[in-house]
Amino acid sequence: MHNQGLRLTSLEREGVGSMFAELYESIFGCRHSRYSFPVTIRRAARRPQAAALTGTYVVCLDCGKEFPYDWQEMKVITSPEQHRAHLAELAKHAA
Numbered sequence: 001m002h003n004q005g006l007r008l009t010s011l012e013r014e015g016v017g018s019m020f021a022e023l024y025e026s027i028f029g030c031r032h033s034r035y036s037f038p039v040t041i042r043r044a045a046r047r048p049q050a051a052a053l054t055g056t057y058v059v060c061l062d063c064g065k066e067f068p069y070d071w072q073e074m075k076v077i078t079s080p081e082q083h084r085a086h087l088a089e090l091a092k093h094a095a
Contacts, residue, residue, distance in 0.1 A: 030060060030062050031062075032063070035061065035067070036059040038069045038071065039056065040056040049066070053077065056068070
């Protein structure tokens with residue numbers, strides 16, 4: 001007889017774990033209030049993931065997390081939603 005109760009697949013566990021990690025980070029985590037000077041990567045090889053969006057990134061001086069940086073707007077892109085909105089704005093101006 002198999003126990004079919006609340007068994008989670010590894011992907012479901014990762015999803016639940018990342019949800020709790022995000023909640024914990026939002027309550028107790030770093031506020032990311034101090035950043036390095038923006039760094040632009042010229043070579044395509046070995047580009048940090050944060051630089052993959054814009055080619056430029058900054059690093060939180062408190063926790064070391066990397067964030068994409070937009071030189072034209074001169075601001076840090078802190079969330080995927082913010083990045084999508086920024087791309088939509090750029091597309092609107094290009095049209």
